[in-house]
Amino acid sequence: MSAASASGSEPVAIIAGNGRLPFYVAEAARQAGTPPFIIQLRSERSHDWTDFDHMEADIGAFRPVVTALQKRGIRKVVLSGGVTTRPDLFGLRPTARVFLSLPSILKKLKSGGDDKVLRMVIDLFERHGFEIIAAQAIAGDLLATTGVLGTVAPDREAIGDIRAAAEAARTIGAMDIGQGAVSLGGRVVALEGAEGTDQMLERVRTMRESGRISRKHRGALVKLCKPQQDLRADLPSIGPETVRAASAAGLGGIAVEAGRALVLDRAETIAEADRAGLFLYGLEPDEIAAPAS
Structure with missing residues (x-):
């Protein structure tokens, strides 16, 4: 809706x-x-x-x-x-x-x-x-825009991770489970449940530190609207805390849907991502295709 x-x-x-x-x-x-x-x-x-x-x-x-x-x-x-x-x-x-x-x-x-x-x-x-x-x-100025939001762009490997995580996020979204997923080296390693994004990223950090997932590949977080979602409530959102949690988990960046996700504290969020060397990317709505490299 x-x-x-x-x-x-x-x-x-x-x-x-x-x-x-x-x-x-x-x-x-x-x-x-x-x-x-x-x-x-x-x-x-x-x-x-x-x-x-x-x-x-x-x-x-x-x-x-x-x-x-x-x-x-x-x-x-x-x-x-x-x-x-x-x-x-x-x-x-x-x-x-x-x-x-x-x-x-x-x-x-x-x-x-x-x-x-x-x-x-x-x-x-x-x-x-x-x-x-x-x-x-x-x-309306909180809505994510299309493309690279900061100074860091996703590379070829990150594009693959965005694709994999986006597909996973859409799957669990259709099941009304969550809105986010993390892919690392093309492998989905975490799905968002009722605990929320920050707790999911904490799991990724713990798995990386324990050697359960690769330390070689950085990976990406993708947050998407659920396919059946009413756009009047609970749009996916990211902010400085999301960037810090993604950085602590060793991720390479975050992708959200342009026009269907919110970026809180936009200037601070982008600055935090730039400092950490993370990309922030706004995907076209209803599209899992990779952004241009």
Whole structure:
């Protein structure tokens, strides 16, 4: 599904998970003349929202969130940032409108992958007349661009690793497992699961140090949207921390989809990659073909 756009004159709410992305989206909305209302997920708190109209809410506390949005006349909502926890039965506070859907909701929370859970959350908001808009509709300058982003370009071996890792990432994405994969010397050595990208890269670092994988070949990390992914939420993202983790794992670089991935702290991320001698590359959407050498 394509990303919905935002009007600069309409109020917007940001459901803030962890990480820096919610802050960037909030600043972009404020600079566009529409100070956002922030709903900080209590278990994912990672920023001080004192300067914004805000509230905290537990995961699954849907009823008070709907009430707060309706009170402020807000119809547009952005889902932004990571979520590491899921609500249990005792944490759910549904509205009357979704109460009858609880069995289905609980089943998805228990056994569904991230994509299914996000689709469920989007559906719940839409049932109440809200419109989910994409983070990139407000902060479009975060989107990765095509080609080499820094001063280091992927060489022939890296191109092979990008191809292999991209194919693996698409495969696990279609299974709603993760968005990233690492290939080294043309061999896929790590797949991203529920633990996330940084933890996957830590596994690669440990395997390299123990001799489980080659120290001769550098390898590449590729992060792609899941084939079935709703582009209004959970786009793949990288930032300075990703670059540092990739460098610590001995990788040669990172590739993401241009226009379908976010680069946070762009200047710092590129500078960090240049210092480490890593390439950053924006692949054409829906394309596994190698970039030009």
